[in-house]
Structure formats: structure tokens, C-alpha cells
Amino acid sequence: MMTAESTIAAPAVVQSGTHGMPRHHVYIFGGLCALVLAAPFFLYPIFVMKILCFALFASAFNLLLGYGGLLSFGHAAYFGMASYVSAHAAKVWGLTPELAILSGTAIAALLGLAIGALAIRRQGIYFAMVTLAFAQMVYFFSVQAPFTGGEDGIQAVPRGNLFGLFSLADPLTLYFVVAAIFLFGVLLIYRIIHSPFGQVLKAIRENEARAISLGYKVNRYKLGVFVLSATLAGLAGATKAIVFQLASLTDVYWTMSGEVVLMTLLGGMGTVFGPMVGAGIIVTMQNYLATAGDWVTIIQGAIFVVAVLLFREGVVGVLSKWLRKPL
């Protein structure tokens, strides 16, 4: 999709991480773990869990945009559909939470495979429009399908017992489960980015024609990263359904797709930690402006405009340039 003058890209210093994690990344991940473990004792756990779910969602999205160079405008489809299936599995099928989350994630993977296989046939802005249109199709399906509960959504989803043993009704237990899922997700994304697969992806992003000439099956890589991104977005959505005990149309609507783009853009696309920072900022803002109604939309729109015009590298991108280290 990107031509030679690829501008949606990571900071210029791209470091091959084949020899293990660079030291400053180890420190940052260590700090992140400490922060995540300490947070519920200082902040309202549900609020932190919301940030963790969206941070994972944005990181999954960034895998596709920042490293694959593919702008999907329909990631709400995987997030929302996984959330529905997870909620349905826990409530109607009576599955334990880990199985409910897994079934939601699996559906997101299948949906990603189906939509991705079609979408990668077009490039650039067409790719964005195709993914948006398919996500809208998933939305219309969710409005009509009986199991989603239409306008009401699926409410009062039981949190159940993890592995049938540990009750997730206790907020702290639930919190540490969500924190574990989050850390697993972001470390997996980190591993993917720095694997040989991730390196080829970056090559395709920078110069697709050259990658083809080097003999890479570009479309397989694109589809691969699309499915991975959709699956991890699904993991975030499925977890969110258990945390909030709710799956609703909001999660599958195009505004959600826009929000995850905004989080990634604001935090810094193509950076490892940017999407998490962006998610933190946006969720916190929504939390404080919860009563302000449509002002949230207006402010989000304004952030979009300012970020695109003046702040394309995002918070972490700027920081990374300043420290001269890839973050």
C-alpha cells in the first residue's frame, strides 16, 4: 500500500530485535508490569481494566497499521463480535470465563480471516473503505441477529469461576486475570514485531514491490498480520465483555473503529508503547467527560485534526525521537 515515501511508519531507527529485547525495553516492560500490578490499589479497578482492554485493542490495531502499514477502519467488527460471542458463551452456554474469552477470540480470528482475505485484494484508501464497509455489515448483522439482543445487547453476563475454581466476582481476582491477559497480549505483539515475520512485514510496508521481487509472498504476510491483529483485538473485546458483563452495539459500531485509530495515532503508530499510552489518554478523557454528551465526539474529532496536522508521530513517537531510541 505504501509507496516509497511511506510516511505512516515507525521512527526511522528500526532495530532488529533478533538478539533479545534491548535493555531499555526490558526496563519499560518491567515498569509496565509494576504499574499494572500496583494500579488497582490506587485507582478504581474497573477503570484500570477498561484501560487495559483498550490498550490491548489499540496495540493489536497498531500491529496492523504501524508494522503492516495497513489502515483498517473496521476493527470494531472483531472487537465487538468477540465481545458478543464471549458474552453469549458465558451467559447462555454457561462456559467458564476463560473458555468464553477463547471462543470470542476464535470468532474474531475467523472473521479476520474472511474479511482480511477479501480486503487485502485492494490497497491504500480502498483497503480502509473495504474494511469499514465489512465492519458495517457485521454491525447490521449484530442489529438483526437474535443472539445479540439488538438494542439492549447482552446484559448481566456472569463472570463465573476461572477454570471453574476461582470466582471472578472478586474485583481483584478479576483484575489480575485481566492484567495477565493484557501482558500476555502485548508481549506476544512485541514478539511478533521482532520476529523474522515482523521484519518481512516492515519490508513490505516500506517497499512492497521490492519485497515481492525478493520472493516474499506478500499477500500471505498481509493476511497473516491481519488475522493476528483481528484475533488480538478479539481477545481484548472478549475480555471486556466479561469485565463489564455487557456486550452492546457500541462495541461493533464504526465509532469504535475510529476510536482505536485515534488511540493509536495519538500514542504513536509504529511504536510498541504508543497505543497503550493513547488508549490511556482517550479512556481517561472519556471517563472525565462522561457527562459532557456530544462534547466527547467533538473533542475526539479535534484531537484527530490536531494529531494529523501537527503531531503525526504521537506522544511516544516524539519521545522516541527525543531519546533517540525506538520505543
Place this chain on the structure above:
Amino acid sequence: MFELLGIPPQALFGQLLLGLINGSFYAVLSLGLAVIFGMLNIINFAHGAQYMLGAFVAWMLLNYLGIGYWWALIIAPVLVGIIGIVMERLFIRRLYHLDHLYGLLLTFGLALIITGVFKQNYGVSGLPYQPPPLLAGGRNLGFMYLPYSRGWVILASAVVCFGTWFLIEKTRLGAYLRAATENPTLVGAFGINVPLLITLTYGFGVALAGFAGVLAAPIYSVNPVMGENLIIIVFAVVVIGGMGSILGSIVTGFGLGLIEGLTRVFYPEGSAVVIFVIMAIVLLVKPAGLFGRTA
């Protein structure tokens, strides 16, 4: 009366008429997107919001100034076009040297702002717009009843589509425009003010959206969210048709409207998604779109 596959003709032609009306909006909106894309190489995500602006400007003209529908058909697109020109000069212009995706993100943000402001001030319940007396009533065509207001929408869109096609394909200005699309540097070297041409093109595309909004005002209610879902369907229309050809956008728009209308008759549950299904098939069979030139 005869029946066709168990469907009474009144219902069949009624739905086909509704389909043709939807098709009119798809055609005018995708035409605007194609014109803007051809020149600026960006997808104008704010197109739906600008369509909504057209309807609101018409409503404001009527309710605040007492200016009726027929004048609004001229004034509202011009005003919305000027708003578009201001947006292009202030914001969009700064992105031409970047990846086209930034244009999409920027116009998405602008759409959020415009829609949010109107939601904040007018709510989402919708405001009625009284159709002008000339369009009241209708005529029984024997096989169906044709309300004038609906017939007018189809006629007006067809005329505007034809006019746009004529302007771009058959006039000197259109020739400049097509030349500047192919090679802006060379056209600039011939002394044509390309940046101005780009600004005017954006304004024109946006004015088309505003015009569609005025047409929509009397038949749907005037609502801040009226453009939100429509624009996503129009994106699918654009993917199906491909943005390479003006005529292609028009034909695809009207055609898909008709197909949607037919689906509503024979399989109502599928009518919301039929266009997306067609998009999937087109992506499989002819990824560049029915009228697309490049892959």
C-alpha cells in the same frame, strides 16, 4: 392486476422507486467522492457530514430566514461548497505531501466535529422539513402511485449527474481538470493555477454532497446523523464501481439502489447488507471495481 412472483406490482414498483431514490443519493454522493478523489487523491470522509450540512442549511434557510426549497437548492450547495473550500484551505491543503491515508484521518476528524456540533445543538431526533407545495401530491401511473416529491429527487439527481459528467468530460475546464489529475506539474507549467483548481474541485465535490442533502431534506427528516451510515454504504458503492470513471460512479450508484430495492421486496432481511455482499463478490471477481482502471 397481474402479480409477479407473488408480489403485487404496487409493492414491487413502490420498492423499486424507493431503491431508485436511494440510488440517486448513492450516485450523487459517490460522484462527489470520485471527483474529489480524482483531483486530490484523498477520500473525503466528511462527505456524509457535508451532506447533512446541506440538509441543515436548507432547514435553517426555511426556518430562520423564510427562504424556501427552490432557492435552498441553489443557496445551500453554494454555502456548503464555500465551507468545504475553507476546510480545504485551512486543513486539507497541508497534507498533500503526505500519505493519502492522512487525508482520510483528517476528514474523519472533521466529520466527527461537524456531526458532534449539530448533535449537541439539535439532538438526534430529527427535524421535519415541509416539502414545497409544487411537490405535494402525485400521479397514479396505473401500475404504481408516483409522489411528485420522489420523482423530483430522481430527476434532479439525474440532471446533476449528467451536468457533472458533461462539465468534466466535454468542457475546456473539465479538460484542464483531467489534465491536472494526470500531471499537475505539467499543467501548472502551462500557466494554469493548479492549487486553485484543486480548491475549486474540492468545493464542487462538497457542493454536490450539499445538494444531495437539500434533496434529502423533504423526504427524510433533517438529522445530524443522517450522513453517518449513508457514507459507509457510499464507500462500498465506490469500491464496487471503482473511482476511475465519472459515468461508472453514476451507473453503479443508481444500479445498486435498484438492487437494494429489489432485495427489499424479495428478501427484506438482506436489504441492509446486500450492497456489502455485492462488494465482497466484486472484490473476488474484479478487485479493481467494475469501472476501475488500475488494480
